[in-house]
Amino acid sequence: MAGYTRHDYDVLVIGAGGAGLRAAIEAASAGVSVGLICKSLLGKAHTVMAEGGIAAALANVDDRDSWKVHFADTMRGGQYVNNWRMAEIHAREAPDRVRELEAWGAVFDRTTDGRILQRNFGGHRYPRLAHVGDRTGLELIRTLQDHTVHAGVTVHMECTIVDLTTEDGRVTGAFGYERERGRFMLFGARAVILATGGIGRAYRITSNSWEGTGDGHALAYRAGASLIDMEFVQFHPTGMVWPPSVQGILVTEGVRGEGGVLRNSTGERFMFGDIPDNYKKQTADNEEEGWRYTQGDKNARRPPELLTRDHVARCINRELKAGRGSPHGGVFLDISWIKERLPNAEDHIKRKLPSMYHQFKQLADIDITREAMEVGPTTHYIMGGVQVDADSQMSTIEGLFAAGECASGINGANRLGGNSLSDIVVFGKRAGEHAAQYARGHAAGQVSEPQIEAITRTALAPFDRGADAEIPYKVQQELQATMQDLVGIVRTDGEMREALGRLADYNARAERVGVTGHREYHSGWHTALDLRNLLTVSEAITRSAIERAESRGGHFRDDFPAQQSEWGKHNVKVERADDGTMKVTRIPIPPMPDELKQVIEEMK
Amino acid sequence: MARATFRIWRTSGTEGRFQDYSTEVSEGMVVLDAVHRIQAEQAPDLACRWNCKAGKCGSCSAEINGTPRLMCMTRLNELPMAEPVTVEPMRAFPPIRDLVSDVSWNFRVKPRIAKFAPRTPDAPDGTWRMAQRDIDRVQEFRKCIECFLCQDVCHVLRDHNLHEEFIGPRYLTYAAALEMHPLDTADREGALKKDFGIGYCNITKCCTKVCPERIHITDNAIIPLKERVVDRFYDPVSRLLRMFK
Numbered sequence: 001m002a003g004y005t006r007h008d009y010d011v012l013v014i015g016a017g018g019a020g021l022r023a024a025i026e027a028a029s030a031g032v033s034v035g036l037i038c039k040s041l042l043g044k045a046h047t048v049m050a051e052g053g054i055a056a057a058l059a060n061v062d063d064r065d066s067w068k069v070h071f072a073d074t075m076r077g078g079q080y081v082n083n084w085r086m087a088e089i090h091a092r093e094a095p096d097r098v099r100e101l102e103a104w105g106a107v108f109d110r111t112t113d114g115r116i117l118q119r120n121f122g123g124h125r126y127p128r129l130a131h132v133g134d135r136t137g138l139e140l141i142r143t144l145q146d147h148t149v150h151a152g153v154t155v156h157m158e159c160t161i162v163d164l165t166t167e168d169g170r171v172t173g174a175f176g177y178e179r180e181r182g183r184f185m186l187f188g189a190r191a192v193i194l195a196t197g198g199i200g201r202a203y204r205i206t207s208n209s210w211e212g213t214g215d216g217h218a219l220a221y222r223a224g225a226s227l228i229d230m231e232f233v234q235f236h237p238t239g240m241v242w243p244p245s246v247q248g249i250l251v252t253e254g255v256r257g258e259g260g261v262l263r264n265s266t267g268e269r270f271m272f273g274d275i276p277d278n279y280k281k282q283t284a285d286n287e288e289e290g291w292r293y294t295q296g297d298k299n300a301r302r303p304p305e306l307l308t309r310d311h312v313a314r315c316i317n318r319e320l321k322a323g324r325g326s327p328h329g330g331v332f333l334d335i336s337w338i339k340e341r342l343p344n345a346e347d348h349i350k351r352k353l354p355s356m357y358h359q360f361k362q363l364a365d366i367d368i369t370r371e372a373m374e375v376g377p378t379t380h381y382i383m384g385g386v387q388v389d390a391d392s393q394m395s396t397i398e399g400l401f402a403a404g405e406c407a408s409g410i411n412g413a414n415r416l417g418g419n420s421l422s423d424i425v426v427f428g429k430r431a432g433e434h435a436a437q438y439a440r441g442h443a444a445g446q447v448s449e450p451q452i453e454a455i456t457r458t459a460l461a462p463f464d465r466g467a468d469a470e471i472p473y474k475v476q477q478e479l480q481a482t483m484q485d486l487v488g489i490v491r492t493d494g495e496m497r498e499a500l501g502r503l504a505d506y507n508a509r510a511e512r513v514g515v516t517g518h519r520e521y522h523s524g525w526h527t528a529l530d531l532r533n534l535l536t537v538s539e540a541i542t543r544s545a546i547e548r549a550e551s552r553g554g555h556f557r558d559d560f561p562a563q564q565s566e567w568g569k570h571n572v573k574v575e576r577a578d579d580g581t582m583k584v585t586r587i588p589i590p591p592m593p594d595e596l597k598q599v600i601e602e603m604k
Numbered sequence: 605m606a607r608a609t610f611r612i613w614r615t616s617g618t619e620g621r622f623q624d625y626s627t628e629v630s631e632g633m634v635v636l637d638a639v640h641r642i643q644a645e646q647a648p649d650l651a652c653r654w655n656c657k658a659g660k661c662g663s664c665s666a667e668i669n670g671t672p673r674l675m676c677m678t679r680l681n682e683l684p685m686a687e688p689v690t691v692e693p694m695r696a697f698p699p700i701r702d703l704v705s706d707v708s709w710n711f712r713v714k715p716r717i718a719k720f721a722p723r724t725p726d727a728p729d730g731t732w733r734m735a736q737r738d739i740d741r742v743q744e745f746r747k748c749i750e751c752f753l754c755q756d757v758c759h760v761l762r763d764h765n766l767h768e769e770f771i772g773p774r775y776l777t778y779a780a781a782l783e784m785h786p787l788d789t790a791d792r793e794g795a796l797k798k799d800f801g802i803g804y805c806n807i808t809k810c811c812t813k814v815c816p817e818r819i820h821i822t823d824n825a826i827i828p829l830k831e832r833v834v835d836r837f838y839d840p841v842s843r844l845l846r847m848f849k
């Protein structure tokens with residue numbers, strides 16, 4: 001059998017984005033030993049890319065804001081299939097987490113009276129996103145990273161976990177390899193926190209990096225935990241469309257928050273043409289009012305460009321299908337027009353959206369202070385994930401916790417922009433606290449040799465098959481194309497069943513992928529191992545999406561275009577059946593307590 | 605579609621050499637795209653780091669035609685494509701494989717720098733007030749994406765190998781961000797002189813030139829820090845004043 005080194009911790013955190021870092025800090029401060037693992041170098045996780053801001057009802061810019069409004073906004077955005085308890089905790093605790101970041105050295109943009117500045121974002125009633133220009137994620141991850149290095153956490157960078165180890169329904173550790181040399185490592189742990197982020201790489205067009213292969217989702221699933229809400233994938237309305245090599249790279253919603261408008265090829269601001277009924281009362285019906293909103297006029301309603309992402313993405317999709325797209329197959333997003341309204345518009349844009357300015361200038365030769373951008377939908381985020389207890393973040397497996405994007409519940413059918421950065425620190429902290437508590441109360445479990453043997457055998461199999469076998473990159477590309485074409489923004493039963501057939505085929509091919517060479521930093525091998533996870537999450541997304549025969553939030557069915565109230569009472573759950581197949585069930589959403597119902601009523 | 609040649613550093617064990625790959629290139633491509641294409645079509649085991657593809661994470665640092673740059677932000681149309689484009693790892697750090705070098709030293713430097721220590725909150729709501737103009741400078745430094753290109757180019761590290769004595773431009777900028785943070789109370793001036801080797805920097809400004817975030821590393825971070833250190837340790841007047849404080 002292949003050799004490995006062994007490391008033991010009370011709490012093992014898999015993932016060093018905002019959720020994992022915050023969890024590690026919390027667990028370490030509770031006095032237990034903590035190991036932290038990430039696939040890339042420290043500080044390079046997805047969190048670093050977040051642009052627009054972190055949502056928290058600090059009420060610094062508009063004192064009408066409160067946790068109740070934030071809670072109601074989150075539930076409305078999620079179309080009421082959220083875990084209401086998580087949405088409540090999130091709205092109540094986010095302000096403290098933001099203030100804590102400041103106390104740890106984060107430097108947010110300021111209001112004129114020296115407090116943390118907040119900006120408008122889609123679906124948030126008041127300006128709520130604390131931010132640093134358009135590089136908020138960098139500020140957040142760096143602050144947490146710099147805090148972590150003094151917190152007594154042991155970090156294993158560039159290390160990938162391939163499977164969890166379990167014993168009698170309880171997690172006992174994790175097994176993986178260090179990317180640099182390809183050597184295996186076993187981590188024994190009393191409690192494990194998954195903080196592995198998203199699944200964007202299951203699609204061809206995505207804002208996610210190579211890391212977003214749904215590892216945590218798949219690790220949890222294989223270990224026997226339940227996943228919920230997997231049909232809810234967020235397609236962000238504005239990704240770059242040109243040049244081809246940057247297709248999918250995110251254009252922050254902050255552009256629209258600062259007054260950017262969407263137009264089709266005829267110059268029409270098409271978003272005014274389709275405002276959903278439940279948002280009519282809060283949405284401007286003329287351009288003038290929309291502009292005033294972006295400039296902080298408290299009596300103005302928000303422009304329709306700031307409606308929720310699922311809706312804006314579908315409207316763009318419709319314009320494209322109707323042949324009203326831009327030259328490179330997107331629509332126009334224009335911020336340069338604000339020079340008609342603002343003196344110094346050019347400087348203003350560069351100050352508020354510096355990395356967007358940079359990104360377009362350098363990658364597309366476009367000066368966004370002078371011309372419109374071309375944008376189109378991109379796979380961005382998954383609302384679904386590991387089913388967790390709202391207060392403790394423990395999954396359905398003993399000792400296994402999940403936080404951040406790989407966990408599910410807070411977002412329901414659609415996430416509001418800015419709610420992820422707050423989610424990851426609110427629930428990262430909770431997961432760290434409860435995992436530490438769990439570790440204190442439980443002795444370490446056993447990791448059995450046969451289990452390790454099985455994992456290493458699977459991991460090394462691609463080398464045994466060598467060069468004549470299937471090429472991992474190829475299978476991955478075909479999988480991405482299938483998900484993009486058949487399980488994307490607009491879905492039908494027939495297409496999704498076809499996707500299931502193809503997935504079965506890719507599964508069989510994935511069993512035959514091969515690589516040659518050494519284990520050191522071998523990207524082909526890494527891709528071969530990630531493929532398993534991508535296949536699992538793709539199947540979970542597809543099966544859940546077939547099950548939900550209605551349209552809601554990020555999930556739109558052309559064959560069931562309406563929302564159905566019965567479906568508003570259920571979540572879709574997937575888990576591994578005893579025979580190894582994927583089992584899909586509907587689970588009822590527990591009734592909301594009267595106080596929370598009342599909050600929602602008050603905010604209607 | 606046009607073809608172009610990329611001369612990429614490949615290693616096998618401890619040996620390394622350039623190998624030419626010819627691949628198709630199209631409008632708008634960056635160097636990282638070409639490397640990915642070569643990886644997918646010809647060299648599946650070619651090692652390189654990347655994440656965001658948009659200049660935000662600082663993973664894809666390399667030396668392109670001899671200059672330290674981010675592969676994801678280097679457009680092919682900025683390069684003379686008639687000749688082979690050379691791509692090699694950052695040379696100031698030990699090699700691991702192909703385009704990947706061992707940057708772990710950088711991660712060991714940071715914990716040596718005293719952490720952020722804010723003064724007691726003094727606003728009525730238990731937080732602080734800070735004016736935007738007082739944090740502009742610190743925000744400039746905090747744009748750093750830790751690509752380590754500045755570390756790669758600095759001769760004190762690259763040519764003189766003074767990793768034990770000198771923390772390099774990235775960490776001088778980091779120290780400057782802490783020192784100039786309006787809330788911070790910790791004192792790093794002694795360490796800057798003694799342990800972090802600020803005196804080794806002779807202001808060649810090479811670091812500033814390669815910084816993809818366009819941070820004015822030398823002018824805004826290092827020179828002001830040097831001045832503070834000089835005032836503190838060599839200026840008799842301020843030393844005297846401090847004695848009476």
Ligand SMILES: Cc1cc2nc3c(=O)[nH]c(=O)nc-3n(C[C@H](O)[C@H](O)[C@H](O)COP(=O)(O)OP(=O)(O)OC[C@H]3O[C@@H](n4cnc5c(N)ncnc54)[C@H](O)[C@@H]3O)c2cc1C
Pocket residue numbers: 014015016017018019020037038039040045046047048049050051052053054055136137159160161162176195196197198207208211215216250380381403404405406417418419420421422424
């Ligand atoms: C371009 C972009 C812009 C965004 N802008 C915003 C915004 O403005 N506001 C907002 O709220 N949200 C935004 N989001 C969403 C938000 O950034 C993410 O949802 C959030 O950062 C996820 O954090 P996380 O900690 O859950 O996971 P991540 O930050 O994705 O971190 C995952 C970690 O897990 C590790 N990992 C994964 N698999 C394994 C494995 N098998 N073994 C070991 N380690 C593993 C990874 O290496 C990484 O360290 C944006 C996202 C993108 C892509």
Ligand code: SF4
Pocket residue numbers: 757758759760772773804805806807808809810811812822826
């Ligand atoms: S200015 Fe100083 S830190 Fe920068 S490269 Fe030159 S010697 Fe190094």
Ligand code: SF4
Pocket residue numbers: 662747748749750751752753754755773774777814815816817818819821
């Ligand atoms: S200061 Fe600039 S060059 Fe140096 S690590 Fe930071 S971003 Fe890179």
Ligand code: FES
Pocket residue numbers: 653654655656657658659660661662663664665674675676677
């Ligand atoms: S890939 Fe992130 S900076 Fe190049």
